[in-house]
Amino acid sequence: MGKKFSLGRLAFIGTPYFWLLIFFLFPFFIVFKISLSDLAVAQPPYVPNFDFSEGWNGLLLFFSQLDIENYTFLFEDSLYYKSYLSSLQIALLSTLLTLLIGFPIAYAMSKAPKRFQALLLMLIILPFWTSFLIRVYAWIGILKPEGFLNQALLWLGIIDKPLIILNTNIAVYIGIVYSYLPFMVLPLYASLERIDMSLIEAARDLGCSALKAFWVVTLPLAVPGIIAGCFLVFIPAIGEFVIPDVLGGSETLMIGKTLWTEFFNNRDWPVASAVAVILLLLLLIPILWFQKFQEKQMEAGT
């Protein structure tokens, strides 16, 4: 085992970390740095900027100008924490709704004859072939007061005047649930499809009704899929910008929208970056909790 071996090993182990570094950590540090900077009428619109020509002194000067006043500002203005809370609420509720709608779909898919499953899977992925933006815009046509939905309900006689859905939070929920449903269904299907039928039979054999067997065997074994699906919906939903912007109303408060306004309307990059960093930290909480949960599961085994 010479040097060659350890070099190859290093490359093998190092590559993913390298990608992580350049595609995740490095951009994050740029954002983090901007969040500690001050707004300026300049190009780029913040100071300080690191100047290589100044050498050591330049570096010291650079660091002395960084501060956390953008973060303290976030706590002073109620707009921000209201946006965070409202985003959290919308993301949580739509994740729950997606789970409730996605689970039966995934379950039915896993129970469908094997030869149809690939087709069903295709159908779930099919919407991705059209632009996300177009699909969200299409909902305007469905939800607006004179849209398809209202016309259909009027025609059926269920309502006698159009429902106001567009430009409310309800439209945002509909948009998020619709857009992220595949991200819920796919991991759920993957975990349900893996469950050995003989486990259900064993449960039935030992005295469970069909419903009870689902409850004590199928559901617990689907937990990894449920968690994965919820994360895949919750994390992008909390920072969602397009859906609240297109379907939501003026009272719809979401952090993604706030961030966008900060960035493009106010051109306040440092505050926008601080908003993004806090959002990232907020998302770390459920991820860390999930890791803990997994560890616990591993420990429970031994």
Place this chain on the structure above:
Amino acid sequence: MTTAAKSYDSVSSEFSPWTDSNATPLIQFQNVTKRYGDFVAIDNLSLDIYEREFFALLGPSGCGKTTMMRLLAGFEGLTEGRILLGGKDISHIPPNQRPVNMMFQSYALFPHMNVEQNIGFGLKQEGKSKAEIKDRVEELIQLVQLQQFTKRKPEQLSGGQRQRVALARSLAKKPKLLLLDEPLGALDKKLREQTQFELMNLQEQLGMTFMIVTHDQEEAMTVASRIAVMSKGELVQVDTPAQIYEAPKSRYVADFIGNVNFIGATVDSIAINKDAQEIEATLSNNTLVNATTTEITEIKQGDSIWLSLRPEKIAVDKAEPEGDRNKLKGTVIDIGYVGNVSTYHVQIAEDVIVKAQRVNRNRLRNRQITWDDEVWLHWNEDAALALDK
């Protein structure tokens, strides 16, 4: 005993409800057919199994053993016929309402539960109290010797340990009928024999009825009250282990259980002795042989038949035996040594090799017969069975 027609059961216990015409079977398969699409897995099969039986299913892979168990457990609906349990048609009763438990060939242990939880699962569903479950689970863990592993998940167990968990889980509810699909295959010989013994004990103590699938014929012979030999979804023969071994009704059954030689012969004369035939026949090298059948068959004078001879019933000697019948001369071409016995492969004609077994009374190096020796094979006149060709 001069005739093979007699029952070979004199050694085993008195338990034989299948001979009692008044006994009511616990399980009745009545013309049961199971099809998967066009494929016939169980073909118009009728069978009675009695309470307290230890019933073994034997047959090659894919012959329908597991399917029969799945029909009994209720996981599979039958295409035609009826299955009765205690006289009641159970065809439409769901699995959780049948007094039947099954040990799965694939074990089907719940991966999210530890050993204790797996074993106690059925009791919990019954609504037994915590203390009661704990006691019973402990008892079963003792039985299958998994004391150190109670908190482990199935994935952290070896194959044999998993098998034992599956066995314990299926025993937990003390069902009326227990279906064991290859229950001991992954265990080492010692543990397997011990568990076989335990199973027989349990069955006797609890008065349960067992149905077992096994590929190990020795196991079937040891534990079973009766053995059913299956082929392509049909029962070929259902009999006691001794009958199956000593009086197989077809070449298929004789060949399936134990080692056997088939030698072609032509029938010279037939005499009827009670309910069997005694046959005198000639081999292709003009040797005269005796053979018996186990029942009155359609074999006639002039027919070609198979002479079925178990290796342990053939003696190997260097000196020519007395008499002019039931003996053959040949050359030793191979010797299979398994410790207690040796199997001699003796070539008696260009394309006929006969296996004969000898208990190794002498140590290996003192063996009198060795490769390329000319030897005589001979057997008693009731040793050979005549089977239709």
